[in-house]
Amino acid sequence: MKKNHFGNRAFLALIFLFLYAPIFVLIVFSFNATKSRTVWGGFSLQWYGRLFQDSAILSALQTTLLVSVLASLIAMLAGTAAAIGFAAMKRRSRHMLMSINNIPLTNADIVTGVSLSLLFMLAFAVFSTAQSWVNATFGTSLSFHWDKGFGTMLIAHVTFDIPYVILSVMPRLRQLDPHIYEAAQDLGARGFYAFRKVILPDLMPGIVNGVIIAFTMSVDDFVISYFTAGNKVSTLAMEVYSMARRRISPEINAISTLLFVSVLALLVIVNLRQARQDSAARHQKATLTPKQ
């Protein structure tokens, strides 16, 4: 394929400018001395200082990270197991289950959120009816009160995270040579040991990719959390949404800048390591190939 002209490169640069302009604005105004989000009033770190005294934002950050980490880890385990199970099925049932698996991905977020919130509301109603029935019949005085909260939000996140893991593990499973596992067993490796030593290393890139996508989606989610979290817990996004009607405190800019910079740093480190490994591998290969 032909390489790009200057014009094409300029177009790409323009699009990246478009994608990053709001992020740039957000970061710049996190250092603003005044509260304004459009007028620059000098450099200051005050919003970063205040951030660590703002318990609402800190707890929203904690909720966001906790729900994203837990949901993507659960999705990693459940999704990998499910993908292995699906791969063992007959074509027809696998096809059907994969279509159901894709529903949360293709459905609008708001429908997923609304439908789950209906389920939770109904479940709580059934639970409280059952409880009053038990109280009335057995003369007990149980007064558990269930409501939407962290638990329901976590369930929702797990539900939309698992499909991403499955979709990225599935292609890896299909590339596997089925005989390798049998060979390992013939050589005396028992079930799980053979799986861990032979299958898992091949699946690993798919699993890691899936977890990263799942985590990203959890961090980026607002709509589904908004419908399933109730009003006792809130994520950063929900905090932003409720503030947006009044005025968003620049502390939010500060915390997002911190998050963004940490992710950026993490990505740079991972990619540098990868690049170094790649070039080391290439180097090794070059020395192994006999010179002609």
Add this chain to the structure above:
Amino acid sequence: MKNKGLAVPYVIWMAIFVVVPLILVVIYAFHDGTRFTPDNFRVMGTYAAVFGRSFLLAAIATLICILVGYPVAWFLAREGPGMRRIATILIMLPMWMNFLLRTYSWMSILENTGLLNTLFQKIGLITLVNSIFGTNFTYFPMINTQGAIVLGMVYNYLPFMILPIFTVIEKIDPQLIEAAQDLGANSAVVFHKLIFPLSVPGILSGITMVFVPSVATFAISRLLGGGMVTLLGDLIETQFLGGAYNPYLGSAISLVMMVIVLVCMAVMNRFGEGEEEAMLL
């Protein structure tokens, strides 16, 4: 390694948290709290304007995403492997800053006294426009318009158009292109006869991934439309969490929206086989 049993927990999970909730939406849509009735659909006519507006704005946003996203994917695919890798990361990276924050940031850019208007004023663009067209702008009204909402949709969902198209173009065998060139095809013919047809599955999954969330958005319209422009998402949201609490009507609106979207997608997919896996990196 034939172990179907490993899928059982997830199959049960899907049944409870994917299938049952959708069935509930259908049941609620045909219910009014006391009995089954199609009443919810009778009042749907009052919302025809909202439906029309949502689908129109989403279609415009999707079209812009194709027109912009396709060249981006195509140019990126022609870069070297190092550059391609960095570019893919750069496209994903904004998602680590929650989309609401980025949308909120557009408010600062587009406001009447915002960054763009300040810039236009400084470089004299506003005065220029006023003198040419005899208008009397002190600022360009950009925020709280339908245009701003479309911009928000394009901004938020453009990566979902670029990535699937990029993935399919990247997978095209370079030898195929060389073969075409050997047979005398110039680059326009190569693109028209080879690359574009092969990238259709990417475009189709891109369309789904941009159109569906655009139709159903409510946060973007709330922030960039300033609550002046009601979209389907806003309508549904107010039925569940807002003042007009009526989950039955909300379910009915969601159901109608889902059905229209499904029909659109089915029609579209008749023109080519959409492959869900293309959407993953």
